Amino acid sequence: MSLTDLKRNLVKKKPSKVSIEDFIDDATNYAAGKPSKLEVSDNSSAQSTTQAKTAEKPVKQFRHATFTLTxxxxxxxxxxxxxxxxxxxxxxxxxxxxxxxxxxxxxxxxxxxxxxxxxxx
Known part of the structure; x- marks a missing residue:
């Protein structure tokens, strides 16, 4: 095996342009533990792996509380x-x-x- 066999052959796609509103909505989804709507992937196994990981981990939802202690x-x-x-x-x-x-x-x-x-x- 030569070093040329190790060369990466995949061509990266340029990221698509996203509006500010879509970016903020996606950040909100991320903070809530929801999957990103902006991610576009041709690799279905990567998507299924991501979905399996989120299915395994239950999302804990906590709320911020303010109270007074001595x-x-x-x-x-x-x-x-x-x-x-x-x-x-x-x-x-x-x-x-x-x-x-x-x-x-x-x-x-x-x-x-x-x-x-x-x-x-």
């Missing part, structure tokens, strides 16, 4: 994040999921303990 809660969350190596938002999702699985009585008891701690602190 300084103590923030420092405790920071410490937990450093100890576990998990993101603070992931820790909060875990805490919420665990709290929601408690019975009504257990939730009420935990909330009462928190109120007592706030009154003392």
């Amino acid at each position: 300084e103590q809660s923030i420092s405790q969350l920071d410490e937990l994040s450093q100890q576990t190596g998990m993101a603070k938002s992931k820790l909060l999702r875990i805490f919420i999921a665990n709290f929601s699985q408690l019975s009504d009585d257990e939730q009420a008891g935990l909330l009462a303990l928190c109120e007592q701690a706030n009154e003392q602190g």
Whole structure:
């Protein structure tokens, strides 16, 4: 085998011109995890591979939330994040999921303990 056998024979197509609106719409689709509408490919195996990868990975959709925490809660969350190596938002999702699985009585008891701690602190 010579080096000329390794030469790439495929000719790249020049990208087609895209309007600003189409580009922005495609960027929005990308951010939402949707496939690009601008990609044009003659290689059907590449498309099927891309579709298989997106079918394997479920798209997690998170929403931005703004809320207020005490300084103590923030420092405790920071410490937990450093100890576990998990993101603070992931820790909060875990805490919420665990709290929601408690019975009504257990939730009420935990909330009462928190109120007592706030009154003392």
